[in-house]
Each structure stands twice: as C-alpha cells, then as structure tokens.
Amino acid sequence: MNYRHAYHAGNFADVHKHMFLVALIRYLQRKPTPLVCLDSHAGRGIYDLSTREAQSTLEFRQGVGKICHAEQREHPWLRDYHQLLQDWRKSTGLVEGYPGSPAWVAQLLRTQDRQILLEKHPEEAEALRQWARHHAQCALHQRDGYEGIYGLIPPREKRGIVLVDPPYESEEDEFSKLIPALARWVRRWPEGVYMLWLPIKEQQQLERIVRFLRQEQWPERIDKVLLAECSVHATDNALALNGSALLLINPPWTFAEEAAVAQQELWSLLSPAGMGRHAVRWIDLQERKRR
Numbered sequence: 001m002n003y004r005h006a007y008h009a010g011n012f013a014d015v016h017k018h019m020f021l022v023a024l025i026r027y028l029q030r031k032p033t034p035l036v037c038l039d040s041h042a043g044r045g046i047y048d049l050s051t052r053e054a055q056s057t058l059e060f061r062q063g064v065g066k067i068c069h070a071e072q073r074e075h076p077w078l079r080d081y082h083q084l085l086q087d088w089r090k091s092t093g094l095v096e097g098y099p100g101s102p103a104w105v106a107q108l109l110r111t112q113d114r115q116i117l118l119e120k121h122p123e124e125a126e127a128l129r130q131w132a133r134h135h136a137q138c139a140l141h142q143r144d145g146y147e148g149i150y151g152l153i154p155p156r157e158k159r160g161i162v163l164v165d166p167p168y169e170s171e172e173d174e175f176s177k178l179i180p181a182l183a184r185w186v187r188r189w190p191e192g193v194y195m196l197w198l199p200i201k202e203q204q205q206l207e208r209i210v211r212f213l214r215q216e217q218w219p220e221r222i223d224k225v226l227l228a229e230c231s232v233h234a235t236d237n238a239l240a241l242n243g244s245a246l247l248l249i250n251p252p253w254t255f256a257e258e259a260a261v262a263q264q265e266l267w268s269l270l271s272p273a274g275m276g277r278h279a280v281r282w283i284d285l286q287e288r289k290r291r
Contacts, residue, residue, distance in 0.1 A: 009047035010060030010098040012270045013244035015067055016230045017197050018104050019081045020246050025108045027252040034112040036160035040145030042117035043100045044124045045131035050096040070269050077262040101163055109137050118148040146181045153189040165197040183216035190219040193250045200243030203235040210283055223286045225249050226256050230267050231276030243276055256280060
C-alpha cells in the first residue's frame with residue numbers, strides 16, 4: 001500500500017467529507033435509539049499538520065485552512081464543523097492537528113452509540129490502535145474493509161452509518177471491487193445509511209461510476225441515491241484531484257435540501273475564484289427497469 005493520508009489530511013476533500021459526516025450523524029441522532037458507525041478504511045485516526053508529510057504538500061492550506069480563516073461561516077453545518085474542530089484541538093492539545101474520520105465520529109457518540117473501525121495497513125492500524133485505547137466505545141478490526149463490512153452487518157443496533165473511503169491507489173481496480181461490494185452490503189443491510197467518498201479528476205470519470213451503479217442489482221426500496229459533488233478545480237485533468245464527491249444511500253428526509261445549501265457555501269470558501277463546480281443531485285438506480 002503506497003497511499004498515506006498523512007500527506008493529504010485536512011485538504012478540501014477531507015473538509016467536504018467530514019462536514020457531511022458530522023451532519024449525517026447529527027440527523028440520525030435526532031432519534032434516541034442506538035446508532036453504530038462503521039468505517040471501512042479508517043486510517044490512523046488523527047494527523048499532525050506540522051509533520052514533514054503534511055508540510056511537503058501543504059494541501060491543508062487549501063482545505064481546513066480556508067475554513068478556519070474564513071471571516072464568516074453562515075450555514076449551521078459549517079459552523080458545527082469548525083466548532084468541533086476547535087473543541088478537538090483544545091481537548092487534545094494538538095493545535096496543528098486534524099482529526100481523521102474516527103476522531104470526528106468519537107466526538108459525537110452518545111452513551112448508547114458505538115463505532116467500528118477497519119484498517120488493513122499494519123502501521124496505520126497500530127497508530128489507530130493506540131488512539132482507540134482511549135475510546136471505550138470504539139472497536140478496531142485489522143482486516144480488509146470490503147470483507148469486514150460484509151461480515152459485520154447487519155449490526156445489533158439496527159440503525160447506523162457505513163463510511164466507505166478507500167485509498168483509490170488504482171482507481172479502476174478499486175471501482176471494480178467497490179461498486180459490487182457496496183451493492184452486496186446494501187442487499188444484506190438495506191436499512192443502513194451508506195456514505196461513499198469518490199475522487200473527481202475528470203467529470204466523465206464520475207459519470208462512468210454512475211453507470212456502474214445502475215448496472216448493479218439493488219433492493220426495490222433503494223430506487224435512488226444522492227450524489228454531492230464539490231470540485232475546486234476544472235474537472236479536465238486525469239492526473240490531479242480536482243474535486244470530491246459523496247454518494248449517499250438512504251440519506252435522512254430533507255438531508256438533500258440542506259446539503260445543497262451547505263455545500264454551496266463550502267464551495268464558495270474553498271474556491272473563492274469560482275473554479276470547478278458544485279451540485280447535489282439524485283441518481284435513479286432503477287432507470288433500466290423503467291425503460
């Protein structure tokens with residue numbers, strides 16, 4: 001495994017993903033029943049932006065840096081994201097740190113909730129294990145994310161989120177595993193809420209993923225999925241990460257409407273020159289059957 005997220009922590013894609021993740025958990029916690037959050041590729045949990053890796057790319061300056069230095073943050077999702085980040089930095093003493101997905105989730109867990117983390121890479125898993133020792137509601141599995149999620153669902157809580165954020169080292173190989181795996185999980189646990197992060201390099205690449213989705217067999221109740229795109233550069237360079245996309249299955253009622261407003265403000269902060277594009281749209285998965 002060559003991908004190491006330490007080089008990219010806190011970049012624009014992280015901000016996009018984590019703002020949505022926090023909002024999604026907040027929505028589901030409007031009900032008092034227990035909630036579980038499963039993370040298929042958890043990483044190391046926390047990142048230090050002062051390290052050689054982060055400083056060699058400085059990607060965080062174009063992501064979390066812009067949010068922290070913004071004069072105003074109007075939307076509640078953005079304000080919540082920023083406040084949680086500041087609270088986490090204060091509580092951990094990591095003034096130049098950035099929380100990975102496990103740490104974002106850990107801040108939000110109620111006493112009846114828990115999180116399950118999967119990480120295959122030995123070094124990342126060991127770092128995650130050290131972090132997890134201080135979080136009683138966290139269970140760590142050093143195993144393949146695709147196989148692990150299938151074996152852990154449906155959970156005893158009946159309600160929960162599956163976060164899927166692979167490294168995409170070889171994108172075509174990853175997609176050939178990812179989309180069929182996602183369909184298998186949904187068939188096994190159709191009540192779950194799934195959030196899949198997707199890189200955007202060229203726009204046509206994202207449209208190809210949509211076609212892959214429509215080729216899979218989905219439960220009848222899953223007739224459409226939500227796709228949120230946030231690109232901060234022109235999507236015409238296959239060699240660069242130009243945008244971030246989130247695919248959501250079973251998002252809560254009214255989530256899409258609020259997501260569109262929150263993402264528009266986020267995009268304006270991340271791309272003040274107006275480069276790239278943003279969109280929130282529904283994808284019809286049963287289109288072939290309706291023809």
